[in-house]
Amino acid sequence: GGLISPAENTWCPGCGNFSIQHMMKSAVAELSEEEGIPLENFVLLGGIGCHGKLVDYLNVNSFYGIHGRSVPAATGIRLGNPDLKVICHVGDGDIYAEGLDHLIFAAKRNSDITVIVHDNRVYGLTTGQYTPTSPEGFRGRSTPGGITEHPLNPLEVMLATGATHIARGYTKKVRHLKDLFKEAIMHRGFSFVDVLQICATYFNLTDYYNEHAYEIEAGEVETGRYESALGKIREWDYDRDAPIPLGTFYSVEKPIYEEKFRALAAGRAERRALVRKVVGEWR
Ligand code: SF4
Numbered sequence: 001g002g003l004i005s006p007a008e009n010t011w012c013p014g015c016g017n018f019s020i021q022h023m024m025k026s027a028v029a030e031l032s033e034e035e036g037i038p039l040e041n042f043v044l045l046g047g048i049g050c051h052g053k054l055v056d057y058l059n060v061n062s063f064y065g066i067h068g069r070s071v072p073a074a075t076g077i078r079l080g081n082p083d084l085k086v087i088c089h090v091g092d093g094d095i096y097a098e099g100l101d102h103l104i105f106a107a108k109r110n111s112d113i114t115v116i117v118h119d120n121r122v123y124g125l126t127t128g129q130y131t132p133t134s135p136e137g138f139r140g141r142s143t144p145g146g147i148t149e150h151p152l153n154p155l156e157v158m159l160a161t162g163a164t165h166i167a168r169g170y171t172k173k174v175r176h177l178k179d180l181f182k183e184a185i186m187h188r189g190f191s192f193v194d195v196l197q198i199c200a201t202y203f204n205l206t207d208y209y210n211e212h213a214y215e216i217e218a219g220e221v222e223t224g225r226y227e228s229a230l231g232k233i234r235e236w237d238y239d240r241d242a243p244i245p246l247g248t249f250y251s252v253e254k255p256i257y258e259e260k261f262r263a264l265a266a267g268r269a270e271r272r273a274l275v276r277k278v279v280g281e282w283r
Pocket residue numbers: 010011012014015016017050120124125198199200201202
């Protein structure tokens with residue numbers, strides 16, 4: 001109970017952000033209990049958009065980044081304190097448009113952070129403009145004639161650029177979503193969860209997702225193999241009338257950025273101490 005903050009909630013009724021908020025709350029509470037992680041060791045970051053309010057609505061340490069820039073702040077926080085579980089909540093406009101370069105480089109570095117994308121395929125807070133994952137033909141506030149671009153497949157981008165844990169969830173499958181959050185948070189390295197989030201007001205895709213989304217079964221994808229993950233990721237190219245797989249597509253262990261960086265910094269400090277010693281003796 002204490003994990004939900006008393007701040008007034010201003011999301012629209014029926015918004016998928018409620019599912020993400022409550023499942024993140026449960027994930028944090030359960031991991032704290034099961035893994036012995038103190039609650040104060042969880043840090044949530046938000047970007048700009050409806051999703052960003054989540055960090056005000058949960059009672060854990062939090063930080064607001066500017067539009068699309070919460071990811072590099074997360075890497076900095078993780079670098080400064082290796083005990084922290086750093087979780088970035090971002091929007092699809094926020095991270096696939098404004099912040100795409102930061103997302104790609106955090107994946108490339110295998111920064112030990114978790115990125116949860118509230119992918120409602122629209123800019124909700126600014127009342128309905130198209131984002132990089134809006135489907136072709138989408139008629140938004142800024143594109144009344146419909147957009148003429150094919151949407152980005154963010155899971156494929158993440159696989160290609162080095163993310164070591166890649167998953168997709170859906171806000172109407174809450175228990176599944178919670179399990180995906182827990183798995184992503186406990187993964188050592190860059191973990192990424194794209195969440196198909198219902199925007200009840202500007203782009204309600206509930207019927208479409210309910211009809212097409214399904215949970216990947218054990219053994220259906222070899223999560224340690226790039227080609228297997230890629231095949232599963234390409235099953236749904238975002239706007240075709242194809243089944244939409246939900247679950248973990250890829251998960252591998254690789255050295256993490258923050259540890260390599262610390263080892264390098266420690267090496268430098270050692271060399272400096274040696275130089276000081278030699279110079280001191282010589283004098
Ligand atoms: Fe949720 Fe859409 Fe309302 Fe924003 S505009 S709070 S995403 S339903």
